[in-house]
Amino acid sequence: MTETKKLLLFGATGVIGRAVLAHFNTLDGWSVLSVGRTRPADISANEFISLDLQDRDACDAALGALTDITHVIYAAVYEKPGALIEGWRDPDQMTKNDQMLRNVMDPLQRSASPLEHVTLFQGSKAYGSHVEKQVPIPAKEAWPRHDHNNFYWLQEDYMRACQADAEWAFTILRPRIVFGGALGSNMNPISAIGVYAAIQRHKGEPLHYPGGLPRINQAVDTDLIAQACAWAATSPNSWNETFNIDNGDVFVWQNVWPTICEGLDMPMGENKPYFLENLLKDEADTWAKIVEAYGLRAPKEIGKVVGQSLGYTDWQMATGKDVAPNPVISSTIKIRQAGFHDCIDTEQMFRKWFGIYRRDGLLP
Known part of the structure; x- marks a missing residue:
């Protein structure tokens, strides 16, 4: 009989965490204990710990008492309210993210849990994508660390120091642009585009492309990330290694826009640049009316x-820019050579997620 492994999942209500939870719940031999600020209705009370990761004393009490955790997936992140892009360079945001991970790992290491593996997330900002005009193509994990301040480095240095004399291993995943199913996430274009489309539908308008000039991008489906997490948790080839991950192809927003329109059952419009962020103040009442008119299960408050x-x-769409930003393309050869081969067509990904949002009553 196979011994059950127990996953402690941080950031369970986020765009990556939701997919990880759903995937691990389908796997034999695994149980999941989720951690977040507020328990969602679809997670039972005995499978969830309500916890503020910035509260060190609360983390000590709750996590230090655990005795059966074998795996950790840390998908929690602090993003500065009202200053998402600017926050990526903010020292306070870096300090908060560093401390949150310490508040988790310090009590877990002191506990009696038989820890085997920890998964941590970074991203293309590890290559300086937010501070450089051009990241060399393709970005590779073997490169020397890019010289800039980043909470990635604070967390990674701490993790490596913890692991040096420990029996557990870690894996760092660096996803490209993440797409998935989670309401209220700070970085999920599926929700953003879906709300924009619903408002356009309500106005009797086609789905105009709101972004800027064409740019080559890479996407990654959260379901693919979840599968990679399961692979990393038990594959020695992943241990103490860092991997880029994406769907396996590239895309240009304008080229996939017809597929997005199809997935939302909307006629395609023209290229009409518009800052989607304006919807927060300009169309908040419209969104509330849409939720009521269609009987949607989504919150009436657009920000939620x-x-x-x-x-x-x-x-990501380079809206308002006179010149398209240079592409950021990561190599995913390393993770494939290590044994993770799953992939998905990016157009199929868009059809899938917009179909799920509509099926679940989150969009018209």
């Missing part, structure tokens, strides 16, 4: 649906 994802999507 999109978080800071509207501004994030503007940034």
Whole structure:
């Protein structure tokens, strides 16, 4: 009989965490204990710890008492309210994210849990994508650390120091632009585009492309990230290694826009640049009316649906820029050679997630 492994999942209500929870709940031999500020209705009380990761004493009490955790997936992140993009360079945000991880790992290491593996997340900002005009293509994990301040480095240095004399291992995943199913996430273009489309539908308008000039991008489906987490948890090839991860192809927003329109059952419009972030103040009442008119299961408060994802999507679409930003393309050869081969067509990903949002009554 296979011994059950127990996953402690941080950031369970976020865009990555939701997918990880759903995937691990389908796997034999695993149980999941989720951690977050507020328990969602679809997670039972005995499978959830309500916890503020910035509260060190609360973390000590709650996590230090655990005795059966074998795996940790840390998908929690602090993003500065109202200043998502600017926050990436903010020293206070870096300090908070560093301290949150310490508040988790310090009591876990002192506990009696038989810890085997920890998964941590970074992203393309590890290559300086937010501070450089051009990141060399393709970005590779073997490169020397890019010289800039980043909470990634604070967390990674702490993790490596903890692991040096421990029996557990860690894996760092660096996803490209993340797409998935989570309301209120700060970086989920699916919710942002979906709300924009619903408002356009309500106005009797086609789905105009709101972004800027064409730019080559890479996407990653959260379901693919969840599968990679399961692989990393038990694959020695992943241990104490860092991996880029994406869907396996590239995309240009303008080229996939017809597929997005199809997935939302909307006629395609023209290229009409518009800052989606303006929806927060200009169309908050419209969104509330849409929720009521269609009997949607989404919150009437638009901010609870999109978080800071509207501004994030503007940034990813290069809205308002006179020159398209240079592409950031990561190599995913390393993770494939290590044994993780799953992939998904990015257009299929868009069809899937917009179909799920509509099926679940989150969009018309």
